[in-house]
Amino acid sequence: MTFPVVAFLFALQLGPGGTPTPNQAPVVPPPPRARPEAAAPAAPSRQAAPAMDGLTEGRYRACVARVRENPEQAIQAASTWRVDGGGIYARLCLGLAYVALERWGPAATVYEQAAAEAQNAGDIRRADFLVQAGNAWIAAGQPTRAVLALDAALATTNLTDELRGEVHLDRARAMVALNNLAAARQDIDRAGSLVPGDPMVWYLSAELARRESNLARAETDIQRAMSLAGDNPDIVLLAGTIAGQRGDRARAEALYRRVAQQAPNTDAGRAAAASLAAGPSPAPPAQSPVQPR
CATH class of the missing domain: 1.25.40 (Serine Threonine Protein Phosphatase 5, Tetratricopeptide repeat)
Structure with a gap:
């Protein structure tokens, strides 16, 4: 399953600093929307x-x-x-x-x-x-x-709830790029109320929660994304990232192996394989810049 073809793209990913591991894990942007x-x-x-x-x-x-x-x-x-x-x-x-x-x-x-x-x-x-x-x-x-x-x-009067939710999701991406995480959170939460069945909402909400150092929220949201699109390698990779940051290395590595084995030719699969090959690292998670791809 891929994300719905609605807008163009999102990227919240780790910056330079070596090959990440399940404690310092990559977040590969999902396919363009x-x-x-x-x-x-x-x-x-x-x-x-x-x-x-x-x-x-x-x-x-x-x-x-x-x-x-x-x-x-x-x-x-x-x-x-x-x-x-x-x-x-x-x-x-x-x-x-x-x-x-x-x-x-x-x-x-x-x-x-x-x-x-x-x-x-x-x-x-x-x-x-x-x-x-x-x-x-x-x-x-x-x-x-x-x-x-x-x-x-958003100021127009003829948006459906679905489209309005997707616009709020897009606006959240722009707000993250502007480093306005509070506004991004408001837009993502609004999107969640309008399009709760879109796994992209919960994927992005989980990644934003990571940046907000709210790992409990990140875990809740990525699990919701998994329930909607558990075969999507980008979602599974982020679930592994969050598990590693929460201290569950065994689950993190299991999820990374799943991505690497089931989607080896995707960005997520390659990132997971590189992380597994790098082995454990005591380094804390790197700060994630936003890079529209």
Whole structure:
């Protein structure tokens, strides 16, 4: 099981300081929460999209297909289409192409432009586009701009509870990047009340609790994440990390072995294997910087 395809990414991970062990363990960021190759050939929106005419739909599908095949060419095609009056759909394809190339700043700008165009057209997907912009700003290392976009999304009146919860989760990521852990905690707790079935909420809440030196809360939250997605290697790895920090080395090593054996080709699996190979270490856990990947 992977995390839901909702936004882009989260990373709360340990910084430099040698190979970690179950007492000084890596927290590998979970898979990105949205990727261009996962986008359906229709409009990438969770809000109801206005009906496309046949010509627009065909051009959009062709543009998205080009994103998958050659993102650089897709940028050229989408830019030409936008000049020709392609409107929101041209901007969305352009945004997908920038995301495919991990050009996060231009992607964020394009999504903000799509949001402005949606507002002028009375298109209720404006909130979606603002959320996409916010996530791209996080990935671009500009959390302040991310907060502005996400706050604008939260200020709209047509968010479902599910989407509102995901926006609070994204806002928490931005607040951690700004080192405002108190605000991040408020957003994560709000997300937990709105989307309690999303394992990402409890994964991130557990990691934030580690940073808050609240290992009891971290244990409670990671167990909830395990109950929802116990086969996810990132969740299992963090469960091992927390067990090690709570002094249960046997459980930590067992969880690390499980990740290393069951998911050897993932970031989590490689981190677990490296930690096990390094052996025990008396060093305390390192402080975790936030690095949007």
